[in-house]
Amino acid sequence: MEISGIFSAIVIGIVIGVIGRLVLPGRQRIGILATIVVGIVAALLGTAIAAGFDVADTKGVDWTEWLIQIGLATFGVALLDRRR
Template identity: 40%
Template sequence: MTGSALLSALAIGIGVGIVGRLALPGPKAAPVWLTVALGVAAALLGSVTIRLIGLDVNQTLPLLLAQVGFAIPAVVVGVVTAGRRGTGDATGS
């Protein structure tokens, strides 16, 4: 993986993590560092996936689409699941 792919994954992940935290409604149980970490990890996963399916990571548009496509759902799921913690006891009632 090239340095530019890593830098773009870092930038996309940070951007999606921060914007996702601000854009999602409701109480924010997930800390900012968690949303940013999820965004960066998912964007890196998008870069790896592009590489594994055989596309060149130097092609900007497919790389960015994969990074954003992986980062947005990861941040949304992370924020939504963090907001559901601690509402009941261990028995589920």
């Protein structure tokens, strides 16, 4: 992975983490750094899962890939919130 790929993974991960946190109802007691890490992991795992189902590279916006990533981020935020 090149530097630009790592940078874009971080930026997308931040967005995915924040959206995952917004989707989850209620107040979450995790920090912003944990949200970013969850988002990055969810973005990378979501891309791998979408590639496995062959829905990662479509024309236009990859809505299925985004939904998988947001779902994983929501699950990760909920899991970390329950541990605290």
